[in-house]
Amino acid sequence: MRALIFSFIAVIGFSLSGCSNGDAPNKHQRGIYMLIDTSGTYTKELKKAQQIINYTLSQLESGDSFVVASIDTASFSEKDIIAKITFDDRPSKANQQKRAFQQKIATYVKGVKSSKYTDITGGILQATEYLNEKNSGMKTIMIFSDLKEEIKKGYVRDIPFSLDRYNVVALNVTKLRSDNVDPRKYMDRLKDWKQKVEVGGGTWDVINDLERLDKLIKE
C-alpha cells in the first residue's frame, strides 16, 4: 500500500515537473550564443552585428538565454563573453533585462579593439560548453564572421566538434579580396565549415541577407 502511495506521488510529481528530470533539456527554453568576429577590418561590420543582436533580443522570451562573445586570438575563454543573460520569468523584468543588454552591447561596439587572429573554433568550443551547461532545449550558435580562421602559432584547434542538436548559423559572411580573385576559396571555406559542423552532428545555415533575419531563430 505504501509503495502504491509513493508511486502515485512520484507520478504526480513527475507530471507537475513538466514530465522531465533534472538532466533532460528544457525543450521550451532557447539558448543562443553569438560569436562576433573582431579581427582586422571586420570590426567595421559590428553595426550590423548590433542590429542582429537587437533583433534577437526582440524575439527572445522569458527563460531564454542569450550570450554575445567576441572572436579574437584565443576565443576558448569566458573572458571573451561580452554580455550574457537568462531572461527572468516575468515579462516586464525580462524587458528591463533586454534594455540593459542592449545598452551593454552598444557600449562595447563603441570601444571595440580589433584582434590579430581569428579563433572561430575556440569560440564554438566555448559556446558548446556554455550551452551544454545551460541545458537549453534549442541551442543555436550564431557566428558573425567572414569565416576566415587564423590561429596563432602554438594553439591547437584541430578538435572535432560535438554539436548534436545544435543549429549553427553563419551571419554576414563577407567576401574577402582573395575570394573575389578566386570565388572557389569562398565556397570552399563555407563548405569546410558546413562539413565540420555536420560531422559534429549539428545543422548548418548561412544568412548573409539581413532582411532574412526572421529565419534566424528556428522553432
Next chain:
Amino acid sequence: MMLPDFMMIVQSSEGLSILLWIIISVILLYMARKPAHEVLLSSSKILFHALRLLSSSILLAEKKLKERNKEVLLASGKEATERIIDREFERIDGFIKKDLARFPSLQREITDNVVKIDEDYRKSAEIPPAPPGWTKAIEPIAAIPPSEDSMVVDILKSIKETLDKGQEKALEAYRKSSKERHEYLTNMVPNLRHINQSVVELDKNVQVLLDRSATVDRHMDEYYEINNKTDKAAQMLSSSSMTQFFIAGFVLAIAIGGAFINFNLIARPMQEMVGGSVYMMGFKVADIAALVIILVEVSMGLFLMESMRITRLFPIIGALDDKIRIRMFIVSFGFLFLLAGVEAGLAYMRELLSADDAALVAGLLGGVAVEGADESGRWITTAAQMGMGFILPFALAFIAIPLESFIHSTRTVIGVLMVGFLRFLAVSLRFLGNASRYIGKSLVNLYDLLIFFPLWIEGFFMAKESAPEVEVAEVKKVTPKKSTVKKATAKAEVTPKSEEQL
C-alpha cells in the same frame, strides 16, 4: 520465369518441367476434388452462418438499444413536461394569489354598489300624491246648483281660488320630489360604471386563467402521450432533441469563441504572476492558470444557474433548502464578481505589458526608444479590454443553459447514431455472409475449371458407360417397380433442398 533447381523435372527444358508440373498439379487436384469441394463449401457455409449469427445478434442489440433510447427519451421528456406543468401551476398559483386574491373585496364592492343602487332605485320610485282630505268636504258645496245669489258666488269663487292655490302647491311638491328622484337616478350612474369595471376586470382575470388552463391541458395531453409511451411522443421528443442539439451546439460554439477571447485577454498578464517560462505537461503554466480561471468562472456560472433553479445539472443543488440555495447563489455570484474584477485587472495589465513590449521592440529595432507616439486614444482600447474582461465572465456564466440542453440532447443523438451504426453493421455482416456463401460456390466452380480436362475425360467415359444403361432403363421404365418409384420421388425431394443448401 525461372524455376528453382529442385523443381526442374527435365533439367534441359524449363518449359517441359513447367508443363509436367501443371499436369501433376491438375491430376492431384482432380484426385482431391471431392474433399476440396467439401472444404470450400463447408468453409463458406461456416462463414455464412457465423456472419448471419453475428448480424442477428447485432440486430438484437440494436433493437434493445432502440428500446433503451426510447425509454431514456421518454423519461427525459416526462421530466421536462413535468417541469413545464409544475411551472404552469406555479404561475397559476401566483396569479390566483396575486390577482384573484382581490376577488372577495371585488365581490364586496359589487354587492355594496348593488345595495346602494337598490336603495337609490327605491328612493327614485314615483309615489302618487295623496288626494287632499278636504276635497271630500267641499264635494257637497260643489254640488250646490248654480244660482244668482251673490253669497254663493263668493263662496264658490273663494273655494276655486283655494283649490287653485292647493293645486299649485301640490304641483310644486311633485316637481320637487321628481327632482330628488332624478338626482337618485343620476347618482346611480357612477356606481353602475364601477360595477361594470369590476366585472370587466373579473372577466379579464378569468380569461387569463382559462388561457393558462388551456396551456396546462396541452401539456397534460403531451404528458399522457409520453406516459402511454406512444411512438408519436417518442418521435416528437426525438425531433425536439435533434433541434436542441444543433441549437445548443451552435450557442456553445459561440461561447467557446468568447472563452477563447477571454483566454487571450488574461494569458499574457498571467505570466507576470506565475512566470512565463514554467511548463507543466508541455503547456505553459501561465496558460494553464488562465484556463483554470476561465473554467472556474464557468463552474461558478453553473452553480449560479443551478442555485437559481434555471438548470438542473446537479439535482442535489435544486433539492437544497431555499435558505442554503440563496446563500449558495450569493457565494457563487460573489466569486464570479471577484473573478470578473481580477480579469478586468489582468486586462489592464495586458495593456501595460503590450505598451512596454511595443516600446522595447521599437527601441531595439529602431535604435531609439519611441515615446512620441500618439497615446491619446489608448485609453479606449484599455477601457474596452477592461470592460470585456469584466463582462465576459458573466456572459460565460450563461453557458450553463445551452450546456444542459446539449448534454441532454447528446444522449439522444448518440443513441440514434449508435442505432444507425449497429444497423449498418448488421446489414454489412449479412451482406458479407451472403457474399461468402456465393464465393464458396464460385471457388468450387473455379476449382473445376482448373481441372476441366480430367473432368472432360471423366464425362466422356461416363457418357459412354451410361449409354447402355439408358437403354436398359428405358426398358425398365415400362414396368417400374413400386420401390424404384418411391426412391426416385425421395431423391427428387432431396435434390432441390440439398442444392439450395449449397
